[in-house]
Amino acid sequence: MATKPVSLQTLQRLPTYLHYLKSLHKEDYPYISATNLADALNLNDVQVRKDLAQISSGGKPKIGYNKANLIFDLEQYLGYNKTDSAVIVGAGNLGKALLTYSGFAEYGLEIVAAFDKDESLIGTNVHGKQIFSLDKLPNLCERLNVKIGIITVPAPHAQEVCDKMTACGICAIWNFAPAHLTVPNNVLVQNENMAASLAILTKHLSSKINSDEE
Amino acid sequence: MATKPVSLQTLQRLPTYLHYLKSLHKEDYPYISATNLADALNLNDVQVRKDLAQISSGGKPKIGYNKANLIFDLEQYLGYNKTDSAVIVGAGNLGKALLTYSGFAEYGLEIVAAFDKDESLIGTNVHGKQIFSLDKLPNLCERLNVKIGIITVPAPHAQEVCDKMTACGICAIWNFAPAHLTVPNNVLVQNENMAASLAILTKHLSSKINSDEE
DNA sequence: TAGATTGTTAATCGATTAACAATC
């Protein structure tokens, strides 16, 4: 019973729809059209309809989609009602920031523990989450059945940490280190590629300057 | 003299090439083939050649690309040699993490100041960067000709901060808030969309469970 | 010369957008 797989592009838009719908909470009118949604988010209306068709029970011609139902369907599909456990390796500034951020709960993610090799950090806790020695990783992952790992160590150590994670049975890695990771086939790496984002930003700036000159 | 615009996908791959090339620093042999690069980064070799053709003086048949030249061309193209100034609004955990992160210098970005509306933060400094009241934003942006703004406030305040930034002449916004921003035409928003990344990660997990069941 | 590798032209693939029929 394989449900039709949703494209990566669609998958990435779904949280945006959900967030926007939730922001309309105050409004009484219970329906919204794909056209409205598309306009608000600078998307094409047909694209929105196609995306929603894949995860919801559909809208009604002339009326649109029931907002509450849509929110429910999106949360259901994205798994925001079920919580996945994650561990974080690297308790530096970025690691601490992620540990402290309480918004992940809303997305169905709970960071259960952090790991670092810095002796002075081990045993301390950040925002109620304890920081362990890296040796403890296998045991904790197995005990708590953790499948998601977050890497926030400096780039030169990222691959090594990644290998340890996959050895522990982690099969989804969120990589904040500016490094390319090599992993077994069944493991997914999602790069939070700040260098790539910055490239887009600064290039926009420099091309703007050039075009202003003309 | 409009240089051929590079696609967004290409632009995002360039920092990856650069990073990998730099990591080969130890090796003596001065050349690398597109095939090698592609294999190491799990990309197609023709794609790598096409990407590199757009920003470098090219390689030599049978030999490959000169690594040092390639690194130079990539840094040149990505503007890592010139520094852009940026301001950050929102000096919470994430904002502080970014202020503290010293790696941006390498990418040609310097965060010159931070802003917050929390009175207890104003006047303090993080990693040598001062935190100002939001009122000071226009003056500072104009004086230092700041064109890049980083938003690390909670989602409900993101649009308001964004509007202030564009009013100050900022035309490239790096948005870490989980909110869709509406901006004038000439302004670019780059969303660091953690919710989207998480959606991909957790979906991989749940689809894996389903396929394992078969 | 032979062979590896580049760079280009053509084919494929997938996502977005346009056109339109179905429906409340």
Next chain:
DNA sequence: TAGATTGTTAATCGATTAACAATC
């Protein structure tokens, strides 16, 4: 009924990949 909106089928567009000629 008329009109707005959905949902689907076809057309377009752009990026990736394959095929191949050029070259050191």
